[in-house]
Amino acid sequence: MATTGSRRAARVISWLRHQVTSGAWPVGTKIPTEPELTEQLHVGRSTVREAVRSLASLGILETAPGRGTFVRSVSPVSTVLNDYLGEKAVGDVLSVRRTLEIEAARRAALELTPEHHQALREALAEERRQVEAGAHEVLDPPGPFHIALVRASGNPLLTELYAGLAQAVRQAIRDGRVRSASPAEKLQDHERILAAIEKHDLVEAVHAANDHGDRDLVVVPDATAAPVVHQGDLQPDTKVVYRRVESPHGDQPAPVRVFRISHDD
Incomplete structure (x- = not known):
């Protein structure tokens, strides 16, 4: 049975999206030209054009006249969220970002797969090499460890929401509205998070991710410059205590809830 034009376009759309979501074409990548895709996928130019136009309408691809077509985002969720966040207070954005990272650490500690474990270890090893080489510049977020962490959550929607931020x-x-911890300080925090995940210690993983969120990126009120913030510069206003409450359910892992309070009576 012959394949209709719409079905061919749907197959090309699926292939293009896989190239983006798999990481083969990271955000910012210039994708192959229309003739190259036509030859590679054995379809007509009109089919390729229709597929690219469809993904461009979703905000996944973006065509720049005279320059080519580039990957704009991993998913429509990321695109819509990114546009929406432009009007929001940066402190609110960072708060949501930290919430997603904490949940990612919790899920990773609960159900870490060998593949995700390897990705976390490789990201941390590369980060360690950079610090040992004397790196002082902080990479634009999210860094490789953060990307590996949210993927280790096993929750594709969480990963897309995080990318949208x-x-x-x-x-x-x-x-200059946000300043960042130094690479060495980030590495120290990331090592602590991974150690907790490897021990499947949900409480420590949550605790470590939350502490990291407190100092990783900090809002700079009424500032025009963004100096690096050091852990010693950040003093907590109140004593913070973490408590855990487990609710066993037969042979299933016990859900863990962690509460942050300002005192410990």
Whole structure:
């Protein structure tokens, strides 16, 4: 049975999206030209054009006249969220970002797969090499460890939501509204998070991710410059205590809830 034009376009759309979501074409990548895709996928130019136009309408691809077509986002969720966040207070954006990271650490500690474990270890090893080489510049977020962490959650929607926050956070750093911890301090926090995940210690993973969120990226009120913030510069206003409450359910892992309170009576 012959394949209709719409079905061919749907197959090309599926292939193009896989190239983006798999990481083969990261955000910002210039994708192959129309003739190259036509030859590679054995379809007509009109089919390729229809597929690219469809993904461009979703905000996944973006065509720049005279330059080519580029990957704009991983998913429509990321695109819509990024546009929406442009009007939101950066402190609110960072708060949501930290919430997603905490949940990612919790899920990773609960159900870490060998593949995700390897990705976390490789990201941390590369980060360690950079610090040992004397790196002082902080990479635009999210860094490799953060990307590996949210993927280790095993929740694709969480990963897409996190990606949607990235552009807003990057812009806030460039504008001087947010300052970042040093690479060495980030590495120390990331090592603690991974150690907790490897021990399947949900409480420590949550605790470590939350502490990291407190000092990783910090809002700079009424500032035009963004100096690096050091852990010693940040003093907690109140004593913070973490408590855990487990609710066993037969042979299933016990759900863990962690509460942050200002005192411990």
